[in-house]
Amino acid sequence: MSTGEILKRFRLDGKVALITGGTRGIGLATAHAFGEAGAKLYLSARREEYEDDGALLEAGYDVTFFPADLTTRAAAIALVEKVIEDAGRIDVLVNNAGVANGGDTPDFTEEQWRLVMGLNVDAVFWCSQAAIPAMRRSGGGAIVNVGSMSGIVSNIPQNQVAYNSTKAAVHMMTKSLASELAVDKIRVNAVAPGYIDTAMSRSGINDPVRGPIWREMTPMRRAGQPEEVACAVLFLASEAASYVTGDILVIDGGYTTR
Numbered sequence: 001m002s003t004g005e006i007l008k009r010f011r012l013d014g015k016v017a018l019i020t021g022g023t024r025g026i027g028l029a030t031a032h033a034f035g036e037a038g039a040k041l042y043l044s045a046r047r048e049e050y051e052d053d054g055a056l057l058e059a060g061y062d063v064t065f066f067p068a069d070l071t072t073r074a075a076a077i078a079l080v081e082k083v084i085e086d087a088g089r090i091d092v093l094v095n096n097a098g099v100a101n102g103g104d105t106p107d108f109t110e111e112q113w114r115l116v117m118g119l120n121v122d123a124v125f126w127c128s129q130a131a132i133p134a135m136r137r138s139g140g141g142a143i144v145n146v147g148s149m150s151g152i153v154s155n156i157p158q159n160q161v162a163y164n165s166t167k168a169a170v171h172m173m174t175k176s177l178a179s180e181l182a183v184d185k186i187r188v189n190a191v192a193p194g195y196i197d198t199a200m201s202r203s204g205i206n207d208p209v210r211g212p213i214w215r216e217m218t219p220m221r222r223a224g225q226p227e228e229v230a231c232a233v234l235f236l237a238s239e240a241a242s243y244v245t246g247d248i249l250v251i252d253g254g255y256t257t258r
Helices: 003-008 025-036 073-087 110-138 161-184 210-216 226-237
Strands: 016-020 040-045 063-067 092-095 141-146 186-193 248-251
Touching (some): 016 110, 092 226, 110 141, 110 186, 161 248, 226 248
Parallel strands (some): 016 040, 092 141, 186 248
């Protein structure tokens, strides 16, 4: 296989991709990667209007935005159905939407628990469930879930039992769906980022207590960039990963090696 043929396998030309939480952080970086690879983009977020730095549109990418609060089953299913109705298919689903609420366990409220579980776990299941029939009709597809190294290790010094639990659930959901759907040529994988320099984690990265501990425990001694995760998501979504399913690709600067 020539170099040109190898690189073509990373392309998403003609593919329809839905990225939840796609307007900032890892989701937005993934949108840029997918757009450059030729995908037709559908982005969702809880905000009512699409906002970014304009780079997606300036680059000429085909972008459609649908607002959605994915904490309810009905909203998650409706989002996927809108994409299918508009594009006629869905080839790639990136379940990126999530929340990273932490806190001491005795003080964690039922409302906080339900929010974290609803967005980080339930929405991943509902969106995947809604996309599967359309992917089957198309002869296959790819689902990429955004997990976390926190689904593998209990990272410190912050207390975040709920968040860690949701990401461990996402990892097992990924493996279970991969096993179930392989016969349908639907590949299901996840990325497990470490500390990434996004709005969600920046306060911790810059915190005088947590920040130094996070860097000290990361062998590469730095936070990752959203683009470093997006490249991995693109790989898993593309034909370059045609024999990869059920994998949890850790992108953490070496944090979980220790």
